[in-house]
Amino acid sequence: MARAAVRGRLSWTLGDVVELIDETPWVRTIALDVPEWAGHRAGQHVDVRLTAEDGYQAQRSYSIASAPEDDRLAITVEALPDGEVSSYLVGELRVGDKLELRGPIGGYFVWEADRTEPLLLVAGGSGMVPLMSMIRHRHAAGATVPAKLLFSSRAWEDVIYRDELERLASAGDGFAAIHTLTRMQPEGWTGYTRRVDAAMLSDVGWSASAMPASFVCGPTPFVEAVANALLLLGHAAPTIKTERFGPTGG
Amino acid sequence: MDDGALRVDGNALAGELSEVFSHEMTVARVACGGCGAVEQLGADHAYIQAPGMVLRCSHCDHVLLVITRTRDRLRLSLAGSKWIDL
Numbered sequence: 001m002a003r004a005a006v007r008g009r010l011s012w013t014l015g016d017v018v019e020l021i022d023e024t025p026w027v028r029t030i031a032l033d034v035p036e037w038a039g040h041r042a043g044q045h046v047d048v049r050l051t052a053e054d055g056y057q058a059q060r061s062y063s064i065a066s067a068p069e070d071d072r073l074a075i076t077v078e079a080l081p082d083g084e085v086s087s088y089l090v091g092e093l094r095v096g097d098k099l100e101l102r103g104p105i106g107g108y109f110v111w112e113a114d115r116t117e118p119l120l121l122v123a124g125g126s127g128m129v130p131l132m133s134m135i136r137h138r139h140a141a142g143a144t145v146p147a148k149l150l151f152s153s154r155a156w157e158d159v160i161y162r163d164e165l166e167r168l169a170s171a172g173d174g175f176a177a178i179h180t181l182t183r184m185q186p187e188g189w190t191g192y193t194r195r196v197d198a199a200m201l202s203d204v205g206w207s208a209s210a211m212p213a214s215f216v217c218g219p220t221p222f223v224e225a226v227a228n229a230l231l232l233l234g235h236a237a238p239t240i241k242t243e244r245f246g247p248t249g250g
Numbered sequence: 251m252d253d254g255a256l257r258v259d260g261n262a263l264a265g266e267l268s269e270v271f272s273h274e275m276t277v278a279r280v281a282c283g284g285c286g287a288v289e290q291l292g293a294d295h296a297y298i299q300a301p302g303m304v305l306r307c308s309h310c311d312h313v314l315l316v317i318t319r320t321r322d323r324l325r326l327s328l329a330g331s332k333w334i335d336l
Contacts, residue, residue: 102268
């Protein structure tokens with residue numbers, strides 16, 4: 001196990017919004033130029049703080065979507081009903097605005113490209129974001145450790161990073177992306193249509209004997225169902241890393 | 251909504267803890283003051299919807315750590331943890 005790194009206490013810094021990419025009607029990627037950014041590890045997150053004119057502050061945590069190798073820091077945000085921070089970030093923020101950030105944060109839910117275990121990534125909705133950082137990192141670092149993504153979305157239109165995932169999966173470097181669409185499927189869809197369960201994980205994932213590293217991210221009930229299914233299939237608890245969104249994220 | 255749906259991972263406390271500690275705390279090992287189980291902080295359960303943030307043992311639900319914040323102060327209680335290993 002890696003020792004906890006001593007890196008000094010974190011403070012807030014400013015990033016410049018340089019590009020906004022609409023991934024779906026409700027999900028937007030915010031690309032930032034952060035002059036004082038110290039770099040990050042795939043899977044880490046940042047805190048974003050908004051301050052209103054009257055001094056009221058609200059802060060939320062967002063997973064980093066970009067690879068450590070990328071020039072810009074990118075987060076991907078889903079607009080949630082009544083989410084005071086997320087609705088601003090997805091609906092109001094403009095290129096040229098500044099955003100107050102604290103990070104990178106977290107050392108538990110991270111993956112480095114020099115790891116040798118087969119990789120299983122299981123995402124529910126925008127739980128894809130930190131896993132995308134890992135997939136981009138794996139590709140950018142030229143890693144060939146076999147990796148599988150099982151990605152649960154409501155409909156094909158809701159699949160974030162859809163085109164990029166298809167490109168990466170056809171790169172021939174050992175990465176496969178498997179989708180399940182739980183609410184609506186395009187015509188002729190032959191893939192999964194149900195929620196992730198033990199049978200699906202057994203079909204598409206690695207057997208426990210391969211000692212894979214598993215990362216699971218999504219809403220709390222999704223993450224707990226997947227983690228329990230992996231345990232049921234014989235995977236050891238310490239090999240399953242989870243990140244739960246909770247009910248809002250706001 | 252039941253408590254289970256409000257549960258997130260200890261990772262969620264990392265930002266607040268990063269203002270207090272110079273170590274990355276989500277990989278610190280925490281021994282529960284209730285049942286004695288030892289987990290990395292990131293693997294314990296966090297509840298962040300309340301005015302404060304609470305870390306609970308993933309085995310017995312014992313409160314390990316509480317962070318409360320006012321406009322200009324942060325209070326950290328570690329009374330529920332036996333020890334924290336960095």
